[in-house]
């Protein structure tokens with residue numbers, strides 16, 4: 172079955188965050204957490220409203236009003252539908268600013284809900300492209316990987332080919348589902364900030380950073396093979412080296428390092444930050460059946476966790 176008509180998918184980046192912004196490959200996959208939206212039209216002439224609610228109906232930290240207005244104006248403008256009186260309610264079980272792609276999932280859910288309210292049939296590519304434009308409002312210079320997985324909801328090998336949103340995607344295959352333990356550092360981090368820190372460092376010394384990005388690219392390509400063969404030990408080693416290089420890019424954090432240490436001590440074959448870093452989330456893999464001790468150890472240390480599967 173294709174993606175759900177009102178949903179945007181949360182994601183993890185298995186290998187390749189940050190270097191993906193510079194045109195290198197990355198592997199990303201959806202997780203079981205997502206954002207759902209419902210759009211209604213009222214007869215009022217008021218500005219469009221995007222109300223952000225959690226699954227249980229309690230109001231969450233609302234999105235900044237100026238951003239929600241710009242996103243609503245962009246979406247209604249591009250879809251050619253009236254903005255006045257539009258109300259979009261968002262139901263999310265994805266934690267925000269956690270490196271799990273919540274902002275892209277949010278944009279995809281809102282676009283799909285608005286399109287469906289006005290009986291517009293958008294292709295997944297159209298949804299993804301418009302979500303990329305929304306991400307530019309929130310993020311600045313996104314690679315496009317978040318909106319891609321948020322839209323298609325399946326694991327992909329991704330590479331950006333130009334700054335305007337051009338990219339290539341290939342499906343990722345695994346012989347059997349690979350369990351992934353996710354730990355939330357509890358520290359909210361803005362991807363736009365870590366991306367701009369890396370950019371500043373790269374601008375000062377492009378050769379030094381380009382060589383780190385190229386090393387990460389090689390890990391990603393090796394990861395595609397490891398996934399194809401279901402070689403979890405090899406995949407884990409690649410993730411561990413990727414974490415070392417993310418640390419070299421200075422986007423790790425003390426909480427992420429703690430989560431990585433806990434996961435490895437509990438038997439993880441690979442553990443690294445996922446997404447923008449600076450806080451956010453950590454992912455760890457183990458042989459099937461091996462993720463429960465990792466989840467338990469992170470919980471004991473007081474971290475929120477989530478178990479998903481790469482399939």
Ligand code: PMV
Pocket residue numbers: 184187188189190191192269270271272273312313314315316317362366445446447448
């Ligand atoms: O923090 P997230 O889930 O939005 O992931 C960001 C991934 C980066 O590679 C750091 C940025 C990007 O646009 O690809």
